[in-house]
Amino acid sequence: MTRLLFVHAHPDDETLATGVAILHHVERGDDVHVLTCTLGEEGEVIPAALAHLEGADGDPLAEHRRGELAGATSTLGVTSHLLGAADAGGRPAYRDSGMVGSAAFAHDRAFAGADLDEVAAEVRATVEAIGPDVVVTYDEQGGYGHPDHIRVHDAVRRALAQMPSAPPLFVTHTPRSWAVEDRVWLASHLPSGTGYAVPSPNDPYPPSVVDDDLVTHAVVDPSVVERQQEALRAHETQVVVGEGWFALSNNIASRLPGREGYALLDPTTGALVQSEGPAGRRPGLVGDDA
Template structure:
């Protein structure tokens, strides 16, 4: 981790308070933060800035992962033999373990009981329409009530102040991400009022997304083999009108920690640092920026709606 003296909350971006400001009202109080994700690497890609920021701030940060990501596409040629092989899940578990150490956070899986937290109950469902979705242990097909009960049990032990997960569209529509959102909302809603954490979904203001694409167009050199999205290319569902994003974690100082964690997810992520700041690509070879900022909106667990 980068050495920093807590607290390190960045000033609000425009009118957006940080998550810790929302929970503490500016008091110098340590928090318990839990992020719930579908596969290894999702935690660092979607919430890596918040996780590293809160860990550096001195908060207790914990990640819960639903599956081993058995259906992931493998990028490096020397690891390509793992794609579609039963060994990919355990390999990605090792990547996740190292990435969590790089971020300085604790981790376990959504599993059947505290004695089995090292092994998830469900498996990666693959993209919509894939054969993996028909697997009897596919997470997207898990009964929401059953999975929510397991997560609620874990949250009742961890007693977080704050829970982070995807928006209702799962960020970009992956069935396991959508399921994770549903399960997390149901789990938080099932807790007694006195134990309920605040629940936030990751969302990106459209102005940030446009800025990131402009940055990529300037900074990603030709010959990388990567595609830079154009201003007219569609955005994923998690890119929304600026007014819907009510909170932000803005901390460029933790990007080196996020980069170190992403490098541990070598089967899934290719990190490049041949520009003014690092950027990355997944197996689709589309360049994406690491801007050191994440947007969030609070979710009402009783309705699943965003709180405005």
């Protein structure tokens, strides 16, 4: 049995970014853990009935999203952890920073503004307590540039670099050819009249989409998509879920293709580690995967 730790910034990131790998390893009988660093206080609420939670005094959205995270991680079948000690009121140590330049970014508990050594020490303590064989998080640009995602990447790297016997670190990357295929699929499968936009082939891709040869590992398991969709539905404030696709508050559809790409990263140098042996993408995140 392999033990894996997935480190994420906000509730819903675990299912959106790494849900296929998580479910694949749960189905294998592996011991899977998710560490979430904030409660996503700055999330944009989609359902009108819950709009009053967004930006309200006292951060009621945080507690609502704590419940969403519990529902999603229960569906995924993982052990859930929250980074940092809670205060007397149950608030976690760090708060969603929002985007650079927002009022939230200057908040005294903003995760992106927290001391990196402090955050890395918290991450290291969690890694040492869980003892994973593999750690997974975002690439150096946090997938799409969110400052909290970048802070997670930097903190995980620093934590592992300081450990004498650190587990391997994988980061999320999508092969460009997959991203192109996903947009073609959306154009032909998204029902008309949904109100959700489909990116065109010429629209820019997020930074996590990279040249195919940089993606050295892949988890391909379409059988888990139904459960991934179920877990995403738990994040009702943030995600609209269709059959094989989802949309966030920007109303742009994305595919749930049942596959995820990864690359092994050297936590000390930040360089991608090329696979040894025959050329080609390796299946899964551990050596005995198939």
